[in-house]
Amino acid sequence: MSEVLTKVVIDCETGVQSVVELTVEEIAQREADAVAFAEAEAERTAAAEALAALKESAKAKLIAGEPLTEEEAATIVL
Amino acid sequence: MATQVKIASATVGSGGAASITFSSIPQNYTDLRIKLYTRSSTGETPGVLYFNSDTTDSNYYVRRMLGEGGSSTGSTSFTNTPYNFYMATTSATANSFAIADISIPNYTSATLYKTPLTVGATENNGSYAILQLITGRWMKSPIEAISTIQIRPYVAGGATFVEGCSFTLYGISKQ
Numbered sequence: 001m002s003e004v005l006t007k008v009v010i011d012c013e014t015g016v017q018s019v020v021e022l023t024v025e026e027i028a029q030r031e032a033d034a035v036a037f038a039e040a041e042a043e044r045t046a047a048a049e050a051l052a053a054l055k056e057s058a059k060a061k062l063i064a065g066e067p068l069t070e071e072e073a074a075t076i077v078l
Numbered sequence: 079m080a081t082q083v084k085i086a087s088a089t090v091g092s093g094g095a096a097s098i099t100f101s102s103i104p105q106n107y108t109d110l111r112i113k114l115y116t117r118s119s120t121g122e123t124p125g126v127l128y129f130n131s132d133t134t135d136s137n138y139y140v141r142r143m144l145g146e147g148g149s150s151t152g153s154t155s156f157t158n159t160p161y162n163f164y165m166a167t168t169s170a171t172a173n174s175f176a177i178a179d180i181s182i183p184n185y186t187s188a189t190l191y192k193t194p195l196t197v198g199a200t201e202n203n204g205s206y207a208i209l210q211l212i213t214g215r216w217m218k219s220p221i222e223a224i225s226t227i228q229i230r231p232y233v234a235g236g237a238t239f240v241e242g243c244s245f246t247l248y249g250i251s252k253q
Contacts, residue, residue: 007096007098007099007230008088009099010087010100012085013104019095022096026096026097030236036135037232
């Protein structure tokens with residue numbers, strides 16, 4: 001038997017609290033959210049890794065006395 | 079002096095809940111405040127606030143700052159994703175919950191975008207804790223007063239709120 005997903009709805013005007021099964025549309029929205037989340041996290045992770053790599057490169061070049069690229073220089077907070 | 083009044087609250091029962099919705103929010107306050115104690119049914123943590131049944135992600139924007147141990151993640155902008163809070167996960171000590179305090183100023187305004195501000199902490203009652211400072215913006219056009227707030231996990235793997243999660247909505251009047 002598949003899991004039945006429910007939501008809690010609180011009517012602030014009456015104080016009535018209801019537990020309601022999700023609609024087909026709401027279930028579809030959850031699934032769409034899952035896809036969007038995975039894509040957003042992949043982008044965020046890639047950006048964070050790229051930034052970390054630039055910082056490491058900038059640090060190594062500073063120590064070695066080598067010129068930095070503009071991208072590497074931009075990672076330095078002054 | 080501002081006064082704070084509890085409008086409504088809910089605690090998740092056995093079986094968990096996919097979302098919590100506060101509907102028919104009274105329009106006679108200046109600001110809203112929501113206090114959340116949350117734990118996810120999975121290992122993923124982001125949670126979202128949707129206003130007035132608007133689930134169009136491109137209408138939302140957040141910028142967050144996270145602090146963990148001696149380091150911090152600088153302000154990260156997320157467009158099109160309303161991550162307004164983070165939950166405790168299944169790896170946290172049993173019966174421990176993340177906390178979040180979300181303020182929504184000028185929620186009845188028909189001219190100002192709504193900007194939820196979250197101060198929170200996620201910890202596992204053990205080896206780690208993460209501080210969160212998140213500011214968001216709801217940019218639906220035309221601008222609307224908030225009458226409904228839906229709160230839910232925004233994650234993969236079918237996450238839900240587990241039993242014991244609690245949500246309290248307050249109205250704040252400025253005098």
